[in-house]
Amino acid sequence: MPLTSTEPLRREIAQALPDRPFTVDLWDGTTIPATGEGDGPRFTVTSPRALAHLMRAPGQLGLGRAYVAGDIDVDDLMAVMGVVDSWDPPAIDGRAKARLMVAATRAMGVVAPPRVPKSELRPRGKLHSRERDARAVRHHYDVGNEFFALFLDETMTYSCAIFSRGATTLAEAQDAKRDLVCQKLALTPEDRVLDVGCGWGAFAIHAAGRYGSRVVGITLSAEQAKEARDRVADAGLSDKVEIRVTDYRDIAGERFDAISSIGMVEHVGDERIDLYARQLAGLLEPGGRLLNHGIARLRHSDPDPGSFNNRYVFPDGETLQLSRVQLALERAGFETLHVEGFAPDYAETLRHWYENLDRDLATAERLAGPERLRVWRLYLRAARNAFLNGTLSVYQVKAVLRG
Numbered sequence: 001m002p003l004t005s006t007e008p009l010r011r012e013i014a015q016a017l018p019d020r021p022f023t024v025d026l027w028d029g030t031t032i033p034a035t036g037e038g039d040g041p042r043f044t045v046t047s048p049r050a051l052a053h054l055m056r057a058p059g060q061l062g063l064g065r066a067y068v069a070g071d072i073d074v075d076d077l078m079a080v081m082g083v084v085d086s087w088d089p090p091a092i093d094g095r096a097k098a099r100l101m102v103a104a105t106r107a108m109g110v111v112a113p114p115r116v117p118k119s120e121l122r123p124r125g126k127l128h129s130r131e132r133d134a135r136a137v138r139h140h141y142d143v144g145n146e147f148f149a150l151f152l153d154e155t156m157t158y159s160c161a162i163f164s165r166g167a168t169t170l171a172e173a174q175d176a177k178r179d180l181v182c183q184k185l186a187l188t189p190e191d192r193v194l195d196v197g198c199g200w201g202a203f204a205i206h207a208a209g210r211y212g213s214r215v216v217g218i219t220l221s222a223e224q225a226k227e228a229r230d231r232v233a234d235a236g237l238s239d240k241v242e243i244r245v246t247d248y249r250d251i252a253g254e255r256f257d258a259i260s261s262i263g264m265v266e267h268v269g270d271e272r273i274d275l276y277a278r279q280l281a282g283l284l285e286p287g288g289r290l291l292n293h294g295i296a297r298l299r300h301s302d303p304d305p306g307s308f309n310n311r312y313v314f315p316d317g318e319t320l321q322l323s324r325v326q327l328a329l330e331r332a333g334f335e336t337l338h339v340e341g342f343a344p345d346y347a348e349t350l351r352h353w354y355e356n357l358d359r360d361l362a363t364a365e366r367l368a369g370p371e372r373l374r375v376w377r378l379y380l381r382a383a384r385n386a387f388l389n390g391t392l393s394v395y396q397v398k399a400v401l402r403g
Helices: 006-014 047-058 060-068 077-086 094-108 130-143 145-149 170-185 202-211 222-234 273-283 307-313 323-329 345-360 361-388
Strands: 024-027 042-045 072-073 191-196 214-219 240-247 255-263 285-295 334-342 391-400
Touching: 006 094, 024 130, 047 060, 047 094, 060 072, 060 307, 060 361, 145 222, 145 361, 170 202, 170 285, 170 345, 170 391, 191 202, 202 214, 202 222, 202 240, 202 255, 202 391, 214 222, 222 240, 240 361, 255 273, 273 285, 273 323, 285 323, 323 334, 323 391, 345 361, 345 391, 361 391
Parallel strands: 024 042, 191 214, 191 255, 214 240, 255 285
Antiparallel strands: 042 072, 285 391, 334 391
């Protein structure tokens, strides 16, 4: 019986991965079955272009490009998260890799080099410069306010909600989070507050509306700022809340009684974390309070998130260890008063988000396009998995600037 075009490839994959908790369907209708019980998650390679992506950029980036482009499909993204956690793939030696390469080339036939997906960003310029940071933030957030509204609560709060205080809905949990931040900062009507990374203005509106504080919110996204200003006006708080499009490094000559930084520190990076802490300290009055809320890596041995995250999700984003952030705050003159972790809360938040998004995939695809929608559906589930498996946590750090 003559070999089919994909048979050598199927044979080499089966030999290289003798223990496979997943099934692979190829574009010609043939299958590489899972080993053991059940089929596991099913990967469908819809086009030989997927192999071309992998040959052009072996590893995570090539696989990510094939997935984003739709050349690889997955039937159950959460089941894939389970494989990521439990499967320990064997090392593949040089000879096996060479055989796989030859078999893939034969299976592809003549395929034009695939284009890099349009939704991929390769940031240029000096890492964490103002210009590069602004471009990276726009890539993530300017997918459109309407798109975010599909999965966030009505206040458009895009950070960890807190369910562990008794909330049962996403809206209640986000309200609990905002109020907890205000309480930890002990806000009063006499306070002037800086909200770093204000997003669509939910915290600024909460602090001004319920606690009477005057708030300056800053963001790098003009689209966010426009929506935030509209929401401030609708709440009747334009006299108490100001929204600016600016970098935290560009605020000078002003002093605040309290600073909230909610879900922003992940964009700062190790190279700038000390500058970040010094800048916030320089904006506070002596005795001023800081609430820093951010995602942290739990293990120093874990690698960076990788090329897929850096090109498609959070360009230049860095989740630092809590100890690194604390070191920067201490160097800047802050005294830490309280630290609290909320990993289970963020896992539950992300579950609500991806379930909300999945309720109207047709609208989501119309707003974001098929590539970006694929990225977001994978990203929200992968992030939840990281909070469940002990890779990531999120911490609120309450600190005071000693005079």
